[in-house]
Amino acid sequence: MKQCLVVDDSSVIRKVARRILEDLQFQITEAEDGQQALDACRKAMPDAILLDWNMPVMDGLEFLTSLRREPGGEKPIVVFCTTENDVAHIARAIRAGANEYIMKPFDREIVEAKFQEVGLI
Amino acid sequence: MTPTEYDFLKRFLKERSGLMLSDDKQYLVESRLVPVARKNGIDTLSGLVQAMQRGGNAVLSNAVVEAMTTNESFFFRDKTPFEHFNNIMLPAMLEKRASSRSVKIWCAAASTGQEPYSIGICLKEAAHKVAGWRFRILGTDLSSEVLEKAKAGIYSQFEVQRGLPIQMLLKYFAQQGDLWQINPDLRAMIEWRKLNLLENFSHLGEFDIVFCRNVLIYFDQQTKIDILQRIAKMMPEDGFLVLGAAETVVGLTDAFQPVPGQRGLYQLKQAASATAAPRLAMASSFGLK
Ligand SMILES: C[S@@+](CC[C@H](N)C(=O)[O-])C[C@H]1O[C@@H](n2cnc3c(N)ncnc32)[C@H](O)[C@@H]1O
Numbered sequence: 001m002k003q004c005l006v007v008d009d010s011s012v013i014r015k016v017a018r019r020i021l022e023d024l025q026f027q028i029t030e031a032e033d034g035q036q037a038l039d040a041c042r043k044a045m046p047d048a049i050l051l052d053w054n055m056p057v058m059d060g061l062e063f064l065t066s067l068r069r070e071p072g073g074e075k076p077i078v079v080f081c082t083t084e085n086d087v088a089h090i091a092r093a094i095r096a097g098a099n100e101y102i103m104k105p106f107d108r109e110i111v112e113a114k115f116q117e118v119g120l121i
Numbered sequence: 122m123t124p125t126e127y128d129f130l131k132r133f134l135k136e137r138s139g140l141m142l143s144d145d146k147q148y149l150v151e152s153r154l155v156p157v158a159r160k161n162g163i164d165t166l167s168g169l170v171q172a173m174q175r176g177g178n179a180v181l182s183n184a185v186v187e188a189m190t191t192n193e194s195f196f197f198r199d200k201t202p203f204e205h206f207n208n209i210m211l212p213a214m215l216e217k218r219a220s221s222r223s224v225k226i227w228c229a230a231a232s233t234g235q236e237p238y239s240i241g242i243c244l245k246e247a248a249h250k251v252a253g254w255r256f257r258i259l260g261t262d263l264s265s266e267v268l269e270k271a272k273a274g275i276y277s278q279f280e281v282q283r284g285l286p287i288q289m290l291l292k293y294f295a296q297q298g299d300l301w302q303i304n305p306d307l308r309a310m311i312e313w314r315k316l317n318l319l320e321n322f323s324h325l326g327e328f329d330i331v332f333c334r335n336v337l338i339y340f341d342q343q344t345k346i347d348i349l350q351r352i353a354k355m356m357p358e359d360g361f362l363v364l365g366a367a368e369t370v371v372g373l374t375d376a377f378q379p380v381p382g383q384r385g386l387y388q389l390k391q392a393a394s395a396t397a398a399p400r401l402a403m404a405s406s407f408g409l410k
Contacts, residue, residue, distance in 0.1 A: 102282065110283065113282065
């Protein structure tokens with residue numbers, strides 16, 4: 001079973017994402033901000049990360065930049081999932097090493113389509 | 122709505138668009154046609170049917186036909202057809218049309234445009250190979266409403282997130298608030314026309330590649346056969362036909378044959394073995410027919 005780390009400061013979003021991803025046969029761990037996510041990755045690199053942008057303590061972009069510098073940090077496939085929906089943000093995310101990008105609001109079909117896009121399913 | 126009125130609608134739709142309505146589609150008819158009735162100042166579906174039966178209201182009949190079509194589409198739908206385009210159809214055309222350097226492609230049920238635009242994007246991505254070539258892409262549909270949208274090339278955030286890799290969104294679209302418009306050079310690659318597949322379409326000319334996806338499923342056997350045979354007549358011997366994932370020519374016509382091992386891809390009978398044999402060395406699998 002593939003591991004997916006869901007990083008979002010909203011427990012509601014984490015719950016929705018968890019439900020969708022569990023249906024797609026992922027094993028889910030959760031983090032509430034970038035720092036928690038980084039700690040989780042240092043323990044065990046997941047296969048996939050669904051990543052919010054705006055979060056307290058450490059935001060998604062900062063997390064991603066740090067992750068990609070970690071040993072083994074190039075391995076997880078990172079899918080941003082954020083309300084930031086302008087070209088400038090998307091381009092920055094991709095430059096920082098994001099593999100795909102979901103603009104909120106999202107639904108099951110979008111998550112599935114994007115995860116397919118990057119070969120996770 | 123009485124059973125007689127439902128029957129009238131069934132016959133009307135079959136005749137006008139080919140749509141086969143089964144008897145259990147009352148809810149679908151209601152959800153699609155109540156808004157049409159309201160828009161025309163009619164309160165009930167019975168009232169709508171009676172207005173249609175009185176006749177003479179072409180606008181209303183058209184609105185009913187269009188409202189009953191299913192227009193769902195998305196970019197790079199099912200992926201495989203576009204892989205076939207890149208890996209099989211395009212290389213074949215680049216070889217076989219080397220003298221004319223001209224290739225014609227028809228999307229016969231283009232809906233809101235995602236399919237022709239996906240082909241356009243494939244061509245852009247292959248720019249180095251097709252430099253100096255002329256690709257004409259024609260998108261047709263029965264519904265003028267979807268064609269308007271296709272022409273404008275403006276899609277919601279939801280629509281651009283189904284099937285379109287994020288890199289392609291950045292590369293080929295411009296953002297307008299929450300909407301995304303496909304770039305002018307891609308829009309200029311495609312010509313749009315209203316066309317009912319039940320009617321004669323031979324005047325469109327010849328097409329090297331025909332995408333006719335997710336439309337035959339709505340028709341009865343005889344209509345499918347008729348359309349497929351008329352498409353076959355518009356294709357050169359080495360042309361390609363692409364059908365939807367739930368569609369096939371098998372059991373309908375032997376004008377086309379599946380290209381072995383390539384789901385949803387068909388060629389005229391003579392040509393299929395020619396393409397497949399050298400590549401797959403399994404011409405014997407044609408013994409099927
Ligand atoms: C589900 S869409 C398919 C769109 C696209 N080819 C795809 O596969 O994503 C079906 C389209 O067929 C069109 N259609 C239905 N009956 C038709 C007819 N008799 N002639 C031409 N188009 C028709 C509808 O208007 C609709 O846009």
